[in-house]
Amino acid sequence: MAKTVILGVIGSDAHVVGITILEQALSAAGFDVVNLGVQTSQEDFITAARDADAEAVLISSLYGHAEQDCQGFRERLDEAGLDIVTYIGGNLAVGQDDFEETRRRFRELGFDRVFDSETDPEDAIAALRQDLQIATTEAERHRVEG
């Protein structure tokens, strides 16, 4: 059965391009995608994850304020009893910090994986397959690694 993932741009960020491409790529890869679109609050992510019985929440942020927008998100998921995979990706800090430092900070906020804005949709899909233990066909594995 197809796994359901929640997708959205957090905070007051209105960058729609990345998430649109990701939605299409996830759908094409066989996921059930709930795309919450831009300007999505923490509440909306949590409600949607619970309502859809989702297995993962993928958050996008491109305007540099992700750290504020994501404060306490993991804790609220835990309060809601949602033991769910969480990814975040995009331009996660204003200015160009060392990305490893950014990754560390967002791991501390509780995200399972942290991606930069250069990430291919295929990389996120490969990660989801691994984390959600979905079998990959040979052909797909080849494409993902290519």
Add this chain to the structure above:
Amino acid sequence: MAKTVILGVIGSDAHVVGITILEQALSAAGFDVVNLGVQTSQEDFITAARDADAEAVLISSLYGHAEQDCQGFRERLDEAGLDIVTYIGGNLAVGQDDFEETRRRFRELGFDRVFDSETDPEDAIAALRQDLQIATTEAERHRVEG
């Protein structure tokens, strides 16, 4: 018989376009033209005027230093016994002064006519015809005035 006119760019000025167009226009209008080209000294103008038994000397200057280059020119012509029509035209002063003031200064230097850089070749030809008392055909007069 065709009247001979001397043409040249005075001083160390190397602007060749205006004088090239003027040479062609004068030739086409039936004058015998001696074009001394760019970077012509006062001596060269005087020698050429005497050698060619010219009726007019037309001096061009576009680099803004005409007043220095022309100091004493009329006096030298007089010394050489050359009672000859002299015109000057171009960008005669650095910066954009009032042209009437510029005209006055060059008239004082002894030039019979002073033209700005927007002058049509046809205007100079019409002036020469008048000053050298050359008859104009009806057709030509029409073109000059057009």
Add this chain to the structure above:
Amino acid sequence: MLRDEPIPGEQLRRIDEEIRGNWPTGQAVDFEEAIAFHESLPASKRFADVLEAAEKPLLQPRAGVPRLDDQIDLLEHLQNAGQADLLPTTIDSYTRDNEYEKAQQGLDDARADGEDTLNGFPAVNHGVDGCRELIEALDAPIEVRHGTPDARLLASITFAGGFQSFEGGPISYNIPYTKEHDLEETIRHWQFVDRLAGAYTERGVRINREPFGPLTGTLVPPCIAIAVMVIEGMLAVTQGVRSITLGYGQVGNLVQDVAALHALRSLGEEYLGDDVAVTTVFHEWMGGFPPDEARANGVIGLGGMTAAVAQPDKVITKSPQEFQGVPTKEANAAGLRTTRQLVDMVIEQNVQLVGVDRELNLIQKASRELIEEVLALGDGDVAQGTLAAFDSGALDVPFAPSDSAKGDVLPARDDDGRIRIFEFADLALSDDVKEIHRNRLDSRADTEGRDQTFRMVADDVDAISDGKLIGRPQGGD
């Protein structure tokens, strides 16, 4: 039920009174007195006449600051140093959200300490008299440019204030701009705006209306932009608008841009009828700009070149400071002059490009399929058809944040850099058209030695700001 029918006179008056009650300055609007003011304006300020009589593309920038005196200074600079033919007044974001109170606070702050917290000119707060002072201060006609889904009060005040051109439309100022505005409601709101423009038009004051062609500004396939333009045009004509400027945003491929502008004009004339003056406006590149003024000037240069070949009636120019947001007035004027130099050098050359006709036919066929599907879905009613088409995805806009559009369509560039459709979703295009798009994208995939992939889409979005047209794989990948 929403229908594409003229708002009856009585209903128009009722809505007008209601919305004018939303903010104090609304009370100053008096239609008869406004007609008299428009009639007092010289011919050189009659927007529609000036635009429609032009012999070559007129240039117009974008510009708006909160204070009236500053706005006058800014527009004078663009008129004099920039040699703009037509002037803009860009409205602030609070007004776009109908938050007139916040706009007033921003205007008060700007007046008090000169600090601009507003990102445009709050025309509602300036009111009828403020608008007229602006109109009177400048020599050229001025257009209201904004991005307001519910622009009824803005239209009421700016029309009375002497503006004779008004950008926007129910699709083009909703789908690309907002997340939650209901499309049906937005169409109703724009029917009012168009009906008001129609009321002026009937009295001899032709208000020019300009649907916003670039939509999301991000690789929008020409057929989608053109379909939206024609639909918004039809909705406006129903309400009595008689001067319509259809818009199109540069995609950067010269042949496709020229073909699209020609297709836009011919389909506009075909669908909007003989009693409507249809003109076109070309927006210089609306996507991401290079973070470098020199490279930005290259992008603007291509825009000017395209305008010289396609010869739209109007060009909205960009500035070399586009990357950093709102430009200085000097940079804004520079963008105008760079464009002007290119247009003036190239327009007399009568440049003809090989392949325009073929691309024009493809764009026209696809645009017509979308328009006809909208009409069919509404049983001939374009308003109902629009709702149904966006609901089903038969009509869709790529990268639209709005919940009112599916946003499932994805574009990508082909091997020549022309925008094709990579993901059609439910878009109402024929198999013929789809096959051409797929084949063209296959050619690109072959060239790049990769499958058609979502990565192409992402690469293409960033390509021009990275200095190329097509997002080819880089050496490192």
Add this chain to the structure above:
Amino acid sequence: MLRDEPIPGEQLRRIDEEIRGNWPTGQAVDFEEAIAFHESLPASKRFADVLEAAEKPLLQPRAGVPRLDDQIDLLEHLQNAGQADLLPTTIDSYTRDNEYEKAQQGLDDARADGEDTLNGFPAVNHGVDGCRELIEALDAPIEVRHGTPDARLLASITFAGGFQSFEGGPISYNIPYTKEHDLEETIRHWQFVDRLAGAYTERGVRINREPFGPLTGTLVPPCIAIAVMVIEGMLAVTQGVRSITLGYGQVGNLVQDVAALHALRSLGEEYLGDDVAVTTVFHEWMGGFPPDEARANGVIGLGGMTAAVAQPDKVITKSPQEFQGVPTKEANAAGLRTTRQLVDMVIEQNVQLVGVDRELNLIQKASRELIEEVLALGDGDVAQGTLAAFDSGALDVPFAPSDSAKGDVLPARDDDGRIRIFEFADLALSDDVKEIHRNRLDSRADTEGRDQTFRMVADDVDAISDGKLIGRPQGGD
């Protein structure tokens, strides 16, 4: 008598020793040691190889300052901030006049107080070691660009100094640059330069030679520029040059510029033979620039656009500060990036223009007539033919200050802005060609409602700096 024949080895050595005695730094030149130095350079600094292997147009600016450290800084900026593919070193005016003493004084002043009274890099005074330091400091290949009628010592020192490309030629660095240099003597001097380049070439160090295509930079008809390029190419090949870059200066009409660059390449390949690598260089507009950086960027944009369509091997870029003379290094780099952005956005579009073939045929026919007349006048000897042709006016350059050319030919733009010949004088063109030129100018005269007049020529010279391509009569006239 001057003949188009290789300078014999012994004579080469004798002249070489003689001219190297003209200035102390000449003594440091040692041919064998120079070959070894060139062989030590990495492949990325082999000018001819880099240029000939390029897959798209390489960009090169102009730049030269007196001091070595400053020149290194300047070129590093153009290489890094400007992303120049090929670098220049522009030589100062004193060196162009062989006044090495004055150049030395200027260099000493620059070193003493940092003031630049020289307008370029005095390579002769810097000597072999100074040149090598420059070559070693930069990553890209560097060309010597100058304007020197007698460039023998400059060539001797810069070749030994590691430069592998050298601009100029006996016609192109005489006729447009000087008044009194004798053409026969200048050809002899360039036979030496070319023979020296040939000597290096025979040892595997291919010195690239680049005749200066724009000539007077003022509305030069393409057939004249192309004829001069092919003639200078033939003279160089005789002396053993095997890498030749033929030049052409933008006239601003897209179709004509594209056609001319294609004609230049095909005639170059035809006349220079199979064992010569022929490449082309396109100079962005060399005439008067608008006195406004924004408008200048428009002119540069058209240059980049033309380069993207015509695809020459190399482009010499202009800067937005062209009007005021030598640009800052930032403006110079900006001109490079504006050009780069346009080339990179447009080149993949494979833009094809209607009418290029017809214009190409016309240019080829006219160019061939001029070249064949030169060969005929010299009874097959191109050197003798060149002297005879310039003497009679069978070959002529408009607006040439030189006494060695008639300077009787006058160009004007036709109704599409293409350069035609208004006054042929004694130019060796057939009646067929002349009739086409006259007809095209008649069309323009009809459009403008005036006779073909000298005023057109004057108006056209100033048109681009005034913001247009064609010098149409203004309203006031």
